[in-house]
Amino acid sequence: MVEIEHEEERHEEESPKKKWVTNMVKSAKKYHKLCPYYDKKTGQCLLMVTVEGKPGRCDRDGRFDGCPVFIKFLEKMYEYYTSRRKVLPRDFQDVVNQAYLMGPI
C-alpha cells in the first residue's frame, strides 16, 4: 500500500501538469517578490474569485510560493490551455493577466 502511494506520488511529480506548474512558479518568482494577486491595501486575494468562486483574503501576506490558491489557479490554467489545444506559455507574464480576462474558471 505504501509503495503504491509512493508510485502515485512519483507519477504526480513527473506529470507534465506538475512540471508546468512548477516552472510557472519559478518564472513568477523572477518577476514578483509578492503575489501579483495580493492587494496589499485590503489584504484581499484577487485570485480567490477566479479559483474559489467567491472573494477572500490572503492569509499568507502575499507569499505565493507553495500557496494552494496560486497552485490551483495554475493547474486550472494548464487544463484551460491543454483542453483547447493552445500552446502552453513558458513565461508567467504571459499568464498573469488571464485571471482577470477569464473570470471564474
Ligand code: SF4
Ligand atoms: S492567497 Fe495565494 S494567490 Fe491569493 S494573494 Fe495570497 S499568495 Fe496570492
